[in-house]
Amino acid sequence: MKRLRVGVIYGGRSGEHEVSLASAAAVFAHLDRHRYEPVPIRIEKDGRWALAERAPSAMSAAEVIEHARLEAGRAPRLAREVHLMARPSDEPLLSIDRTDRRGAVDRGDGGGAVVQSMGLDVVFPVLHGPYGEDGTVQGLLELANLPYVGCGVLASAVGMDKGMMKVVFAQHGLPQVDYAVVLRSEWARNRAGVRAALLARLPAPLFVKPANLGSSVGISKVHDAGELDAALDLAAGFDRKIVVEAGVPNAREIECAVLGNDTPEASMAGEVVPSREFYDYEAKYLDEGSKTIIPADLTAAQLAEVQRLSRAAFLAIDGTGLARVDFLLCRDDGRLYLNEVNTLPGFTTISMYSKLWEASGVSYPALIDRLIELAMERHAAKQQLRTSVL
Numbered sequence: 354m355k356r357l358r359v360g361v362i363y364g365g366r367s368g369e370h371e372v373s374l375a376s377a378a379a380v381f382a383h384l385d386r387h388r389y390e391p392v393p394i395r396i397e398k399d400g401r402w403a404l405a406e407r408a409p410s411a412m413s414a415a416e417v418i419e420h421a422r423l424e425a426g427r428a429p430r431l432a433r434e435v436h437l438m439a440r441p442s443d444e445p446l447l448s449i450d451r452t453d454r455r456g457a458v459d460r461g462d463g464g465g466a467v468v469q470s471m472g473l474d475v476v477f478p479v480l481h482g483p484y485g486e487d488g489t490v491q492g493l494l495e496l497a498n499l500p501y502v503g504c505g506v507l508a509s510a511v512g513m514d515k516g517m518m519k520v521v522f523a524q525h526g527l528p529q530v531d532y533a534v535v536l537r538s539e540w541a542r543n544r545a546g547v548r549a550a551l552l553a554r555l556p557a558p559l560f561v562k563p564a565n566l567g568s569s570v571g572i573s574k575v576h577d578a579g580e581l582d583a584a585l586d587l588a589a590g591f592d593r594k595i596v597v598e599a600g601v602p603n604a605r606e607i608e609c610a611v612l613g614n615d616t617p618e619a620s621m622a623g624e625v626v627p628s629r630e631f632y633d634y635e636a637k638y639l640d641e642g643s644k645t646i647i648p649a650d651l652t653a654a655q656l657a658e659v660q661r662l663s664r665a666a667f668l669a670i671d672g673t674g675l676a677r678v679d680f681l682l683c684r685d686d687g688r689l690y691l692n693e694v695n696t697l698p699g700f701t702t703i704s705m706y707s708k709l710w711e712a713s714g715v716s717y718p719a720l721i722d723r724l725i726e727l728a729m730e731r732h733a734a735k736q737q738l739r740t741s742v743l
Contacts, residue, residue: 356388356389357390357474357475358390358474359384359390359391359474359476359725360473360477361380361384361391361393361408361477361479362478362490363393363409363478363480364377364398365485366398366400366485367480367483367486367566368482368570368571368591369482370398373480374409375409375699375701376479376699376701377393377479378701379702379704381393381409383702383721385722388722389725392404393407474500475499475500475501475502475732476494477501477502477721477725480697482565483565485697486513486697487509488505488506488509488513491504491506492506499732501728501732502674502724502725502727503673503674503724504672504674504675504696504697505671505673505731511670511671512672512693512694513696514564514565515564515596516594516596518693519532521669522669522691524669525666527662527665527669528662528688528689528690529692530600530601531554531555532599533550533551533554533597534595534596535547535585535594535595535596536593538593540589541589548582551597552581555597556599557600558574558600559575560600561573561585561588561596561597562588563591563592563596565594566592570591571587571588571592601682601690603684604682604683605649605681605682606625606679606681606682607623607624607659607681607682608622608625608677608678608705609621609622609677609678610663610710611664611667611676612720612724613673617664617667619660619661620709620712621647621648621656621709621712622651622660623646623708624646624647624649625645626644645708647712648712655687659680662678662680666678666694672694672696673731674724674728676694677698677705678694
C-alpha cells in the first residue's frame with residue numbers, strides 16, 4: 354500500500370512557537386512509517402518557511418523552552434526553499450526561496466538543496482496561536498487544495514479570537530461568564546473611561562486576556578482596581594483586542610476533548626489543578642507542581658453536561674477534526690461555565706487532549722490515524738461540491 358506523504362507544519366510566528374515544536378516532536382515519533390512518510394516543514398519565528406533537515410525530537414515543552422533560551426541571539430540556520438503545490442495542477446502556489454543571512458537569494462547553484470515539489474497527500478498543522486491556529490495557514494492550504502488535519506478557516510479564526518468566540522457562544526445559548534472587549538486603541542486614548550466602565554460592569558476578581566493568543570500568554574488575574582492598568586497594558590502588548598472576564602469564585606478547571614467532523618465525539622473529562630493561582634504559562638509548561646486528574650471527579654450528570662456542551666461548542670464554531678473545550682466549574686453552586694475552545698490544542702503524548710482520549714480508549718498513534726482519516730474524508734467531501742454554475 355502506498356504510504357501517504359504527510360507534511361507536518363510546526364513552529365510558527367506566535368508566542369507558542371516552542372510548544373508547537375514539542376507537539377510536532379510527538380507526532381513525528383508516533384507516525385506509523387509503514388503508513389506515512391512524514392515531511393518536516395518548520396516556520397521560523399520571523400515567518401520564514403523551511404524544509405527542516407531533521408524533525409524536532411524534544412517532546413517536553415519545558416525542554417524546548419529552555420533550549421530556546423540558550424539559543425537566543427544566535428544566528429539562524431539557512432532555510433531550504435519550500436513550494437506548496439496546488440492540486441491537481443502541480444503548479445507552485447507558494448514559493449519561499451532560500452536566502453543567506455544578508456537576504457540574498459540562493460538559487461540552488463551554491464550547493465544548497467532546493468525542493469521542487471513535496472507532493473504532499475495531506476498536511477498536519479501542529480501550530481499553536483496566531484499565524485497558524487487562527488485560519489491563516491488553513492486558508493493557504495485551502496487555496497492549495499490540500500487535505501489538512503483540524504478545523505477549517507472559519508472555526509480556526511473564531512476559535513482563536515476569544516471575543517468573537519463569545520459572541521458565537523451567546524448566539525447558541527451556551528453558558529459563559531460576563532465579559533467585555535476593549536480595543537488597545539481605546540485603552541490608549543481613554544484609560545480613565547475604560548477603567549471606570551470595566552470596574553462598574555465587572556467586579557473583581559477579573560481575568561484580562563489578549564483576544565488572539567493561547568497557552569495563557571499575556572493573561573493576568575486582577576484582584577482589585579489597582580492591578581487593572583498593568584493587566585490591560587500587558588495584554589495590549591500582545592493583541593489589538595483585549596478580553597476582560599468576570600472571575601468564577603472557587604472554580605475548578607475542567608477540560609474535554611472532541612474528535613470528529615459533522616458528528617463529533619466527546620472524551621472523558623479531566624481536571625487541571627494548577628500549581629499557581631491560575632493556570633498561567635509558567636504553571637502549564639515550566640512548573641512541575643501543576644497536575645492533571647483524569648478522569649475528573651464529576652457526577653454522571655456533570656460529565657454528561659460537560660460532554661454535551663463540548664460537542665455543542667465545537668459545532669457552534671463549525672469545528673472539524675479536533676478541539677479541546679475548557680470549562681470553569683464553581684464549587685459553591687455547581688454552575689458550569691464554558692471558557693473556550695482550542696482548535697489546535699497541545700498535542701504531545703502528555704498533553705491533556707491526548708491523555709483524555711487515551712483514558713477514553715484511543716491511543717496516541719490511533720488518534721493520529723483518526724485525525725488524518727477525518728482530514729481526508731472532509732477533503733473528499735469538499736471535492737464533490739460545485740465551484741461553477743456552468
